[in-house]
Amino acid sequence: MADQLNISVDCVATAKGPCYRRCAALILALFMCFFVHSSSASGQNKNSCVECHASLEGRFGDPARTIHDDVHLSRGLSCNDCHGGDPNVYDQFAAKDPRKGYLGRPRTADIPAFCGKCHNDASFMKKYNPSLRVDQEKEYLSSVHGQLLRTGNQKVATCISCHGVHGIRGVSDPLASVYPSNVAETCAKCHGKSDYMSDFKIPTDQYEKYKVSVHAKALYDRQDLSAPTCNDCHGNHGAAPPGIASVANVCGQCHVRQGELFQASPHKLVFDNLQYSECIKCHNNHDIAAPTDDLIGTGPNSICITCHSEGDKGFIAAREMRARLDELQAGIGRSIEILDRAERAGMEVSRPKFDLREATDALTHARVLIHTSSTAEVDKLAVPGLEVAAKTYQAGIGALAELSFRRKGLVVSLFFIIFLAGLVYLKIRQLESKNLVGEK
């Protein structure tokens, strides 16, 4: 009993609160252990870890309260599969017997290996989730988090910082802390706290900036789960900030065409020489706004003029490219306006409206082609786009002309129709003046 008491005291030694509360909790725990043990003598799938911890307050009780949401539990794993010990016995010493592999709570530095015990084992993982990768620990150790952990830093994120401890949910569970729409918030739990991050000397405004970005709008407003969040650019287990050389590759994962065009453009060499972070230089990193045509050209909001000045080749190219985009945009706008007008008047213009999509597509692609920094390349799409816009505009003009023709035609036909009706009326009068209507 004395030993039992020692272990139990050890169990709750770190619990906060006055002494009598600890004693009460201890007595309650012992009572529960005894009660549960005697009532489950038949041992019908009972778990002594959960039952005992459920009776404890604070962080000792948390595992028992959150374990029900845990993906591991749902796959048939239990406390002892991670922590060792024997969940079938209700004697605390027997349950936590090191000879039964009891490991207890791992130290922060040991957590990656603790999880990796199973997650590194391909044959073991195949039984539960064959598609899951088994290199998370290795990746983690290569990450900035992992490297700092190796140096003994206890503040860095480990597996449980992102995935949680006992209520670990599957990645596809919308309530999981690592579900795409929750990732940024999860990262911000540490990266958004300036006092917590003060030792690392890195900014803490990433989450605030990300929230106003075009990517966040897609993810949160449109619920587009393919929109990038922190881990899509930085990696998840191997999280690291992309260096200057790799920024284009990171963005190019999704923006493939833009990346390729930039790599082949004259800007590539210049950016490399000047040590500019390719995409970021014009688009920023966390607070990436939806690009507008104002970014290119020589206007006050243009990015080009931050490096180019009046008269140089880049300045001229920027002005010309912007002019093409504006011209095409205006052409499309004119066509839309006239086709809408014709449509509102009841004309059938769905075909030219459909054709106009070609011009809109050309504009979209021309906007991508500005990454070549070549007016000739932009022209390859802008010129055919302008032709389509002109054609559809003509179709709109034609529709309005047809409308006018119909209205004039209507006036003429109505004249003849009324005239004819009048003639018939006169004929009736003529007939009835001779031959009066009879009466019965």
Place this chain on the structure above:
Amino acid sequence: MSLDQIRIWLDERLSLGSVSEIARKKEVPVHRHSIWYYFGGMTLFLFTVQVVTGILLLLYYRPSAENAFESVQFIMTEVKFGWLIRSIHSWSANLMIATLFIHMFSVFFMRAYNKPRELTWLSGVGLLFISIAFGFSGYLLPWNEVSFFATKVGTDIAGVVPVIGHSMLRFLRGGDEVTGATLTRFFGFHVAVLPALATVFIGVHVLLVQLHGMHVPRRYEHNHGYMKFFPNFFLRDLIGWILAIGVLAALAALFPWELGVKADPFAPAPAGIKPEWYFLFMFQTLKYIPARILGIEGEVLGILAFMLGGLVWVVIPFINREPEQRRRILIFNVFGVFVVLYIVVMTIVGYLA
């Protein structure tokens, strides 16, 4: 060969003389409510417009899910005056239903269905159902978004009918869903089955009208005039038809019938899908009926009620055997006014909803 010789040649073979004798003798009563006599002829005229414009549309229309929309688009944009033909076809269809309703209610309120005109009433109500079927089947043919989903909703409602509902739904759709098979089927109904039925019913209806002559309300039986059908009444009819052409031309030119967006069976139904206006009062009623009434599905009860209402309407001449009794006049007039008000109010509510 002179014209007289042609007439004599034809007369010898077709006895045209007796036909013209009947036409010459045909008379139309003249009294305070004679105006209502014109609506039957107007409905027939608009039906003729439908036949003519429908045949013209047939020259270009292609009845398949892949081509229907594009062929109507082609008619509207490329075919010379195709827009006019299609718009007149659509407008005329709606005006025809409207004049048909007016004609039917005028017959009802003048109690023109009583003996010996019960069969004229039955053939007329048959023509009403055929016209509505024309409207329902024709609505799908452009294969646009609105028509696709309205047909889906309409056939869904038919599927709710107890016992035969599901079989009826499959028969109408040519499967479980509205597909190209439904379009082909509706096209068949619209250009072959229904015109054949309509021809028979119109034939019977017109023949019966000739047989029994125009009905004169009891109040004017002894104090009405008359006019010759040819040429007096016919010329008046002609004025109405000429003006109807004017109205149709104006509607077609000022409000061409929309084509909309091509149907996409995989797209979600757009908000605010409504059937044609003449189905709106039933559609709106079904919306107001509670989900369950006395343990029975509300929609089923609603449809059964409309079916019962339709049946009562069909057999009106057999229910009201002594229509000129003062008490019966009051009861049936109140009933008729209630039906008209119900249809008008629910149609307006449905339109504004």
